[in-house]
Amino acid sequence: MSKETKIEIKSLTIEGRNAVLEAFRSGKPVDKLFVLDGCQDGPVRTIVREAKKHDTILNFVSKERLDQLSETGKHQGVIAHAAAYEYSEIEDMFALAEKRGEDPFFILLDNIEDPHNLGAIIRTANLAGAHGVIIPKRRAVGLTATVAKTSAGALNYTPVAKVTNLAKTMEELKARGLWFVCADMGGESMYRMNLTGPIGLVIGNEGEGVSRLVKEKCDFVASIPMKGDIDSLNASVAAGVLAYEIVRQRG
Structure with missing residues (x-):
């Protein structure tokens, strides 16, 4: 550091x-x-x-x-x-996508409260080529020192925007051409979904998953195949698995 x-x-x-x-x-x-x-x-x-x-x-x-x-x-x-770092604007994310000549790829976090999870997701977002991370203002961790440390430097390169209302922000982004997929156990297998184009990946709270209001704004619900004896993944791991399926389909 x-x-x-x-x-x-x-x-x-x-x-x-x-x-x-x-x-x-x-x-x-x-x-x-x-x-x-x-x-x-x-x-x-x-x-x-x-x-x-x-x-x-x-x-x-x-x-x-x-x-x-x-x-x-x-x-x-x-x-x-x-905040440990300055928050970005969503416009910064669109500008980054345009600079790279890519369809926008944003990761939206619905009330992630564990700073280690947020830091790990920002790190994954950077490595997966996402153009930014969007977090809500309330009932969620902000850019703390622990988040900065866990991101392993990714916070210097990946824009993070803080919004008052995640569902309303999703509506505004839909008007700009994005569609949204959220992670949920009850969804369709991610391997059977088309995850290309301008996309927002929505990851829910560590305990309760994606909230009802946010889930209603999503166009599709994706599930990660589970083969073990427990029924859920850590939020940052789920974000990584889905982000890299998006990377695979884009590639």
Whole structure:
């Protein structure tokens, strides 16, 4: 890992009023803000206002919880969790596909909560030639230090976009020519499906799979043949198997 990457990772947890306010005003992508519940003084109100302006997830918590989260012991009632890397825009993904002269290939993740899974999927996305990864804003892990480390450098090359509503984003992408396939045990075998053309591969949550609303937006449901005694694959492994079937069919 490069020295520069280590610096970015160390800056993930930002504590103290001035430091947090400066993070917002400098445009640093802040995923979550933890604020002492009931604190109403001016500087904290300003920070909360900035958080709302940047659509940051706000959590009002007890002093005990802030003390647990704090690395310095000097949080002054506010702790921010910033992304390890800058998020990209979906337009960056289309631009990358166009630059390569390829049909768009995006991987969409429905509430992946394990940072190791997200990092592994970003790594696979890069190696499989996907043009980007799309994750939802809520109930999902963001670009944390663990994600950056697990991606083994892929985060430097693979765009990751964060969206408010995954189902709505899929509708917008459909209007631009993409079709969607999601991974689910009840689907048709991936080996019998045509996975070519502009495609979005949707991978669900580690425990519950793809949510109903997102599944309804998918054009097809693909299953991975299982020959063993257990009935499911880890989310990142499932993403890898399906991504490489897409690679095989494209090739």
